Amino acid sequence: MNKESKTELRQHINRREFIKLGGSALAVFGSSVSCKSVSAAKQSRKLKPKNILLIITDQQHIDTIAAGGCRHVRTPALDRLKTRGVSFTESYSSNPVCSPARSSIFTGRASSETGVHVNNLPIRSDIPNLGQWFSQETKYETVYAGKWHIPRSFTNDIPGFKVINTGIGGLGYLCDTVTSRACEGYLRNRSQSRPFLMVASFLQPHDICEWLRLNTKDPGQLRYKELAGELPELPDNFQFDKNEPEMVKRTRQARDPANANWSKQQWQYYLWSYYRHIEFVDAEIGRVLQALEDFGYAKNTLVLLTADHGEGTGHHQMVRKNTLYDESAKVPLIFSWPGHVAENRTESFHLVSGLDIMPTLCDYAGIKPPKNMRGRSLRSILGAGIFSWGHTIITEVSSNRGRMLRTPRYKYITYKDDMVEQLFDMKDDPGETKNLATSSKYASTLAEHRRMLRDWESRLDVAPNVPNSDIWRRKG
Amino acid sequence: MAKKKKRTVVGSPLTPGLLRELGAIREFAFASEDFKPGGNWVNTYRIWTCHGYRESGNYNVGFVRIERAAGKSKEEFMLIVQQQVVQVDGILNVIDAQMICLNDQLASPIEWHLSSRFANPDGRAVSELGTEETVLIKGNVMSVKAGGRSFKRKVAGRPSCDWCLFEAVQRLRFDKKSSLAFDILEGLSLLKEGQHLSYRGVYPMKIGGKEARLHRFDQIGEGVLPYEYWLDDKHRLLAAISMHKAYILDERAEKIIRQRTEQVRKSYERIRSARRKKN
Numbered sequence: 001m002n003k004e005s006k007t008e009l010r011q012h013i014n015r016r017e018f019i020k021l022g023g024s025a026l027a028v029f030g031s032s033v034s035c036k037s038v039s040a041a042k043q044s045r046k047l048k049p050k051n052i053l054l055i056i057t058d059q060q061h062i063d064t065i066a067a068g069g070c071r072h073v074r075t076p077a078l079d080r081l082k083t084r085g086v087s088f089t090e091s092y093s094s095n096p097v098c099s100p101a102r103s104s105i106f107t108g109r110a111s112s113e114t115g116v117h118v119n120n121l122p123i124r125s126d127i128p129n130l131g132q133w134f135s136q137e138t139k140y141e142t143v144y145a146g147k148w149h150i151p152r153s154f155t156n157d158i159p160g161f162k163v164i165n166t167g168i169g170g171l172g173y174l175c176d177t178v179t180s181r182a183c184e185g186y187l188r189n190r191s192q193s194r195p196f197l198m199v200a201s202f203l204q205p206h207d208i209c210e211w212l213r214l215n216t217k218d219p220g221q222l223r224y225k226e227l228a229g230e231l232p233e234l235p236d237n238f239q240f241d242k243n244e245p246e247m248v249k250r251t252r253q254a255r256d257p258a259n260a261n262w263s264k265q266q267w268q269y270y271l272w273s274y275y276r277h278i279e280f281v282d283a284e285i286g287r288v289l290q291a292l293e294d295f296g297y298a299k300n301t302l303v304l305l306t307a308d309h310g311e312g313t314g315h316h317q318m319v320r321k322n323t324l325y326d327e328s329a330k331v332p333l334i335f336s337w338p339g340h341v342a343e344n345r346t347e348s349f350h351l352v353s354g355l356d357i358m359p360t361l362c363d364y365a366g367i368k369p370p371k372n373m374r375g376r377s378l379r380s381i382l383g384a385g386i387f388s389w390g391h392t393i394i395t396e397v398s399s400n401r402g403r404m405l406r407t408p409r410y411k412y413i414t415y416k417d418d419m420v421e422q423l424f425d426m427k428d429d430p431g432e433t434k435n436l437a438t439s440s441k442y443a444s445t446l447a448e449h450r451r452m453l454r455d456w457e458s459r460l461d462v463a464p465n466v467p468n469s470d471i472w473r474r475k476g
Numbered sequence: 477m478a479k480k481k482k483r484t485v486v487g488s489p490l491t492p493g494l495l496r497e498l499g500a501i502r503e504f505a506f507a508s509e510d511f512k513p514g515g516n517w518v519n520t521y522r523i524w525t526c527h528g529y530r531e532s533g534n535y536n537v538g539f540v541r542i543e544r545a546a547g548k549s550k551e552e553f554m555l556i557v558q559q560q561v562v563q564v565d566g567i568l569n570v571i572d573a574q575m576i577c578l579n580d581q582l583a584s585p586i587e588w589h590l591s592s593r594f595a596n597p598d599g600r601a602v603s604e605l606g607t608e609e610t611v612l613i614k615g616n617v618m619s620v621k622a623g624g625r626s627f628k629r630k631v632a633g634r635p636s637c638d639w640c641l642f643e644a645v646q647r648l649r650f651d652k653k654s655s656l657a658f659d660i661l662e663g664l665s666l667l668k669e670g671q672h673l674s675y676r677g678v679y680p681m682k683i684g685g686k687e688a689r690l691h692r693f694d695q696i697g698e699g700v701l702p703y704e705y706w707l708d709d710k711h712r713l714l715a716a717i718s719m720h721k722a723y724i725l726d727e728r729a730e731k732i733i734r735q736r737t738e739q740v741r742k743s744y745e746r747i748r749s750a751r752r753k754k755n
Contacts, residue, residue, distance in 0.1 A: 074669070074670075074698050074699075152564075153564075154563065154564035154565070155564065155565060156564075156565040156566075156567065156596075156597055156744065157748075157751070164594075164602075164605055165563070165567060165569075165594070165605075166563045166564040166565050166567050167563055167564060168525075168537055168561070168563050168564060169527075169533075169564065171525050171527075171537065171720070171721070173701075173718070173719070173720075173721050174523070174525075174537060174538065174561050174721070175563065177663060178561055178563060178567075178569040181569065181571075181592045181605075181607070182569075182594060182605050184592075184607060185592060185594065185604070185605035185606055185607045186604065186605055188607055188622070188623040189603070189604045189605070189606070189607075189623070190604065207701075207719070207720065209528070210526070210527055210528045210719065210720040211701070211719060211720070212528070213485045213486055213487070213527070213528025213529065214486050214487070214488065214489050214490065214526070214528050214719065214720055215487075215488070215489060216485050216486075216487040216488075217487045217488055219488070223489060223702075224694060224696055224702060226672070226674075226696065227696070256485070273701065273719075276698070276699065276700060276701055277701070279668070279698050279699035279700075280699050280700065280701075282699070283662065283666040283667075283668060283699050284666070286666065287665065287666060294622070294623075294625065294627060295623065295625070
C-alpha cells in the first residue's frame with residue numbers, strides 16, 4: 001500500500017471509530033468544530049419541524065442545478081432550495097434503479113434486504129416503510145402524491161400513506177403537473193393544526209427514456225436548426241476505458257446511442273433535451289414550494305429533495321442508469337428548514353446515501369428509527385456543520401450482482417463472476433477514467449476495499465427472494 | 477414462464493404521418509370553408525401519448541377543449557378551456573379556465589378564473605384537493621386571489637399561455653421570416669421564459685390516401701420540450717406534438733376519455749377485489 005493510501009485509510013478508520021465513540025470524540029477533530037456550533041446543534045436537536053416535505057425526482061443527474069454551477073439550465077425552484085439549505089455533492093443512490101433505490105429511501109435498508117433487487121417488486125413485509133413508521137410512531141398525517149414503484153409505479157394503495165394523486169406511467173409531462181396541483185390543493189385546504197409528512201414524487205426527468213426511444217435514429221441534422229449554437233458540450237469523460245466489467249459493456253451496448261452510432265451532435269441534442277426535462281420538473285417543484293410560502297408552511301417545514309438515481313448524460317458514453325459510475329449512482333440531496341438547517345452550504349466532505357433519509361427523518365421527528373438502519377441521521381451535519389464522520393457508502397446494482405464501495409478517496413466496483421474490478425481515485429480522477437485495480441501500487445488499497453465490502457455484506461439481512469446472496473462473502 | 481413480447485422502438489420524433497402509422501389518428505379533421513380563426517369556434521383535442529414503442533403503451537390520457545368567444549370588442553376575446561386528465565387507478569383531474577385575452581399575436585391572457593378539481597377512483601369529488609384562483613395582470617403586476625388570500629407577483633412583459641398558443645397559432649401568418657419571442661404561464665400558473673415561435677414551412681403529405689398540405693410552427697424554450705403545431709390551409713390547428721405527447725383535434729375526444737376513465741376505474745376495482753380476496 002502506498003503512503004497516501006495508508007493515510008487515507010487511517011483517517012477513514014479513525015472516523016469509523018469516532019462514530020462508535022459518539023459525541024465525546026469531538027475533541028479528536030480539534031479546530032474543525034467550534035463550541036458555538038456544537039451548542040447550536042444541540043439546541044436544534046431539540047426542535048421538531050412541524051411538517052416534512054419529501055420531494056423525489058426520477059433520474060436526475062446530480063449536476064443539474066443552476067445554483068450548483070450547471071450552466072445549461074434555468075432552475076429557480078431548485079436554486080431556491082439549494083441556497084436556503086444544505087446540499088451534498090457526495091450523495092449516492094443505494095441502487096441506481098427505480099424500485100430498488102426507492103425501497104431504500106423509504107426503509108433505510110439495502111435493496112438486497114428489502115427484497116427489491118429489481119424493478120416492480122414489493123418491500124418485504126416485515127420491514128416498515130416511512131409512511132407506516134410515521135403513522136405508527138408520530139402524529140404526522142402521511143400523504144403521498146406521484147410515483148411509487150414498489151411494486152406498482154403508480155397506485156392508489158400505498159401502505160402507510162393516504163394517496164392524493166397517482167400519476168400516469170411514462171408521462172411525467174402530464175403526471176407531474178397533476179401531482180404538483182394535488183400537493184398545492186392539499187396545502188391550501190388542510191387544517192394547519194395537524195403536522196404532515198408529504199411525499200411529492202415526480203416522474204421527470206425520467207421521460208428522457210421516452211425521448212431516447214423517439215430519437216434513437218440519428219437524422220444527421222438538427223430538427224431545430226436554431227439550436228446549433230446552444231447545444232451543451234460533451235462531458236470530459238465522454239471516452240471510456242475499454243477494459244470494463246462485462247456487465248457495464250453490455251449495458252452500454254444495449255442502449256440507443258451505441259446501437260445507432262450517434263454523432264457528436266446527436267449526443268449534444270440529447271443533453272439539451274435532458275436539461276429541458278429538468279426545467280420542467282423544476283417548475284412543478286416550484287408550484288409546491290410556492291404553496292408552502294403562500295399558505296404559511298415555509299418556516300416550519302423541513303424540505304428534503306432527492307432522486308432515485310442519476311442519468312448517464314454522455315459520461316462514459318452512457319445514457320439512462322443502472323451502472324455504478326457517478327453519473328448514474330450519484331443523486332441530488334438537499335435539506336432546507338429556515339433557521340434550523342444551515343443556509344447555502346455545499347457539503348462536500350461527507351459521503352451520504354439514500355439509506356440515510358429514513359434515519360434522518362426519524363431523528364427530526366423525534367422518534368427512534370426502525371431496527372437495522374444501514375444509514376445514519378444527517379441531522380448533526382445539517383444544523384451546525386459538525387464534522388462528524390467519514391462514512392463509507394455501498395451501492396448495489398444489477399439484481400444483486402454489482403457492488404460499489406465508496407471511501408473518502410476511492411471508489412471500488414465489482415461484479416459477480418467478473419474478474420475485472422475497478423478502483424478509481426476520486427480525488428485525482430473524479431471522472432473515473434483510470435482504473436487502478438490492475439496496478440500493483442494499489443494492491444493493498446484494493447484488498448482493504450474488498451475487506452470493507454465483506455464486512456458490510458456480513459451485516460446484511462438479505463431477503464430470501466434476492467438472488468446471488470451467497471456470492472459476496474466469497475469475494476476477495 | 478410467459479415470453480416477453482418483442483417491442484419495436486419507434487426511433488424517430490412523432491409527426492402527423494407517424495401518428496397515423498401508430499394508430500393515433502385515422503384522418504385529420506380539416507377545417508370547413510367557413511372556419512375563421514378570429515371568430516367563434518370550439519376545438520377539442522384528444523391527448524394521446526407514446527411511450528416509444530410501436531406495439532404497446534400508447535394511449536389516450538385526456539382531452540383539452542378550447543372555446544373561443546369573440547364578443548364585440550376588437551381588443552379582447554374570451555377563451556374557455558377545460559382539460560381532463562385520467563390517471564392510473566382512475567384519479568381524474570379537471571381544470572377549468574375562463575380567460576380574457578388580448579387580441580394580440582400571442583393571445584396574452586390578462587384576467588382569468590382557474591379551477592382544478594380531483595375525483596377519486598369511485599368518481600367522487602375530492603374537495604380537499606380542489607383549488608380556485610382569480611388573477612388579474614396589470615402592468616408588471618399579477619394580482620392573485622386564491623384560498624381566501626391575495627398575492628402580488630411580478631411579471632415581465634405580457635406572458636402568453638400554452639392553451640392561448642393553441643388559439644394564437646391559428647391567427648399567425650404563414651411567414652418564414654417572422655419569429656416571436658415571449659414567456660408563457662404554463663397552465664396559467666408556471667412561468668417559463670425564453671420561448672420562441674417560428675413558422676417552419678408547408679409539408680405536403682398523404683394522410684388516409686388523401687393529399688394534404690400541413691403547415692408547421694415550432695415553439696422552443698425553457699422548461700418545455702419543443703412543440704410542433706400542425707395546421708391546415710385554413711389555419712385550423714389539427715395537432716400539436718411535444719415529444720411523446722400529441723394533442724389531436726378530434727370531436728369524439730370527450731367521449732373517448734369518458735370511456736377510458738370508466739375502463740381504468742373498472743380495472744382498479746378488479747385489482748382491489750383481488751387484493752381483498754388474497755388478504
